[in-house]
Amino acid sequence: MPTRPDYDVLVLGGGPAGSTAAALLAREGRRVALLEREHMPRYHVGESLLPSVLPFLEELGVADVVAKHGFQKKVGQTFVWGRDRTPWVLDFRELDVYPYAYFVERAQFDELLLRNAGRLGAEVHEGVSVEDVLTDGDRVVGVRAKRTDTGEMWSPTARYVIDATGQNALLAKRAGDRQYVEGLRSLAVWSYWEGAGRLPPPADEHIVTISTETGWIWFIPMQNGRTSVGVVTSDVEELRGESGSRADDIAAFYLRTIRRAELVGELLTGATQVDGMHTQRDWSYCARRFTGPGFLLAGDAACFIDPILSTGMHLAMTGGYNAALAVHSALAEPAHEPAFMRYYQRSYATTYRELLTQVRHFYQMEIHRDAVFWKSRRILRVDPRLDNSLAFVFLTSGLARHVTAVAPHDLTGQSRAAFSRRLEQDGRVDYRPNARDRDLAHAARLVVTGADGSLIAFEQEGMRLRLRPTAEAPFSARPARTAFLVEIARGSDGLPIGTLLIEAARPNLPPGARTVRGFAVHARPYRGRDGDSALLRDAAGAAVQAIHESAETSLASLEDDVRAALSSSDGTTWDLTTPADLGDAAAATMPVTAEFVRASDGEGLWVVVDARRAPEALENPFWRGRLVDASYTSEVERDPPPADVIALMARVTDALTAIESECRTVSEALARAPEALARLAPDAWTLSGVRRIELTD
DSSP states (O other): OSSSSSSEEEOOOOSHHHHHHHHHHHTTTTEEEEEESSSOOOOOOBBOOTTHHHHHHHTTHHHHHHHHOOEEEEEEEEEEEEOOOOOEEEGGGGOOSOEEEEEOOOHHHHHHHHHHHHHOOOOOSSSSSEEEEETTEEEEEEEEEEEEOOEEEEOOOOOEEEOOOOOGGGHHTTOOOEEOOTTOOOOEEEEEEEEEESSTGGGGGGGEEOOSSSSEEEEEEEEGGGGEEEEEOGGGGGGSSSSSOHHHHHHHHHHHHHSSSSHHOOOOOOTOOOOOOOEOOOOEEEOHHHOOOEEHHHHHTTTOOOGGGGGGGHHHHHHHHHHHHHHHHHOOOGGGHHHHHHHHHHHHHHHHHHHHHHHHHTTTEEEEEEHHHHHHHHTTOOTTTHHHHHHHHHHHHHGGGOOOOSSTHHHHHHHHHHHHHHHHOHHHHHHHOOOGGOHHHOOOOOEETTTTSEEEEEEEEEEEEEEEEEEOOOOOOOOTSSEEEEHHHEETTTEEEEEEEEEEEOSSOOTTEETTTTTEEEEEOOOTTHHHHHHHHHHHHHHHHHHHHHOOOOOHHHHHHHHHHHHTTTTTEEEEOOOOEEEEEEEHTEEEEEEEEETTTTEEEEEEEEOOGGGGGOSOSSEEEEEEEEEESSOOOSSSSSSHHHHHHHHHHHHHHHTTOOOOSSSHHHHHHHHHHHHHHSSEEEEEEEOOOOOOO
C-alpha cells in the first residue's frame, strides 16, 4: 500500500447510508471518493420514511431541499392488525418536534443525497462497479473497480473503506458473514397504481398497513397521485398457482390479496395499475460484525429488518452517520482506532437490536393494539400518567434516539427523562416533546473495550468522539420522584448483596415484583455468595411491610419510612449499606482492568475493578464490596454467562474479598487489586495483562 493512499475514505454505494457517510466526512475535510454502480437517478423501493430521518437531513444540510421537492408528507400510519379489525392510528402530529415525515420517490430522494455529498466535497463516481477488494495482509486498503461505460479498470486505495452496497453486501458476503433472523423470512411483491382513493384527512397522509393470514399489505400515497401497494408474505407456497408461469402466479396472488383486503380493496376500486410486478426477498439479517481491519459496513450491507414499521431509512442513515463519526475520529487519532471501531459496532448493533425487538413484538399477529402500547411504555418506563399511545408514537417514530441528552449513554433513559421533565414542568399528562427541548444526541455515550483491553467511555463533540476513563461515564438515572433505590448488605460482614427498587405500581411488572398500596418492590441481587437472594427477599418483605404500615402516600415521603424500617433491622442478617471511604479521589477514578483469553478459542474477557459507586450508578456488577466493585465484559455476550466465566468471576470475588478485608480506603484497594488479579490461575483462561486506565484528551 502506498505511503499516502489515494483517499482517506472510499465509500461503496450511493444510497442513503453511503451518501450520508460521504457527505459528513467530506464536510469535515476528509478526502472521500464515493463509488456508485448505477447512474443516478435509479429506481429503489422503500418509500416510507420516519420522523427520525429529519434530524439527519438537517445535519446534512438538505432538509429545506427535500421539503421543497414536493414529496408527499407522511403524518402517521393506519393499522388494521390482528384479530381486532378495527382500524387504529399512529399520529406523528402528537410530536411537535418532528410531526411528520415523507413518502418519497427513492430515485429522486437518493439522488438529492448523492448530489449533496458531491456539493460538500466528496468525489462522486457513478457507473463504477466494484469487482474485488484490495488487502494488505488482513487489512482492506482499497478496491479494484471497473467503469461500466468504458470497461476501464481502476484501483483506488484508502485508509478506510465503508461498504454501503446495499443487499449486495460486498464485504459481508465475501466473508460469508451474514446471519438470517428466523421467523422473519418473507417475500415482498409490489406495484404502482394511479387513480386510487384516499382515506379521509388526516389519514390521507398515512401509510395503511393491514395484516393478512400470512403477512401484511402496505398502501402508500405518493406524490403526483401515484400509490405504492405491496404484499409481504411468509408463505411462498401461496405463489404457486396452476398457470405454469411463476410471474403469472405472483401477479395473480398479488391482485387476489389486495382486492380482498379491508380498506385497500375499496381504495383501489377504479384505479389503474401503471407498472409491472416487483419482487424482493425481505429476509431480515445481520452481519456477524459491522467492522473489520480497514472497513465498516453500513445500511443494508450491514443489516436489514422487515419493513413493517418503515425503519429501513432510519437504520441506513444511522449507520452512515455513525460510520462517519467513527472513521473521522479514527483518522484524527489512529492509535485509538480499535476503540472507535468497537464504538461503531456496539452503537449500530444496539440500534438494530432495538428495532428488531419492536418488529418481532409487532409480528405477534394476535396481539391487540393496547398490548402494543403497553409494550412501548414498558420499554420507555415513562411516567404512569402518560397516555400509552404517546409512548408508542415516540418509539415508532424513531425519535427515541433523538431526545434531550439527560442520560446520554442510556437511550431509553433519555426518553424517560424527557417525558417526565415535561410532565413535572407543565403539570400535563399529554407530553409532546417541544423543539426548544431538543438537544440531539445522534451517537450517545457508550462504554466499549479499548485496544489495550481497558474499558473506555466516549463523549461526542461535533463529529469527533472523545475518549474518557470509565469513571467519568455518566450513569443511567431514573427521572426524579418516580422511584428510589435502597441497597442491602449482609449484616455479618457488611458486603452489599443487591438493591430494592421501589416505584409506583404499573402494568407488566417484572416477575417477582411485589405490590402493596399502589407501589411495587423489586429485589435485584448482585451475583454474590449462596444465600444472598434469600436475604434480599427478606429485606424486600420488610420494605413491603413498611409501606403497608406507613401513613404516607407519595414516593418522596414514603422513602424515609422504608429506609427507617430497613435500617432498624435488629436481629436480622441484613442491613442498609453505608458510604465507603473513597480516600484519594484522583486514584479512585482510575479503574483496574485485567484481560483474560480463553485458551480453547482465543475469546477475550475483561474484568474491571472500579471504585465503589452509588447503587443508582451501577450497570451490572458481578460483585460489590465495601470499597470497590467488579464487573466483566466479553467479546461475545451470552445470557446466562458460560460456566467457565462464572468460575473465573468466583475466583475474582475471592481475591477481592481477601484484599478488602485488609484495606481501609478505595485507593489502597485499587492499588492492591492488580497483584491480586495477577495471582489468579483459572483453568480455562490465560491472563494476558493487568493495567490501570490512562487516557488523556
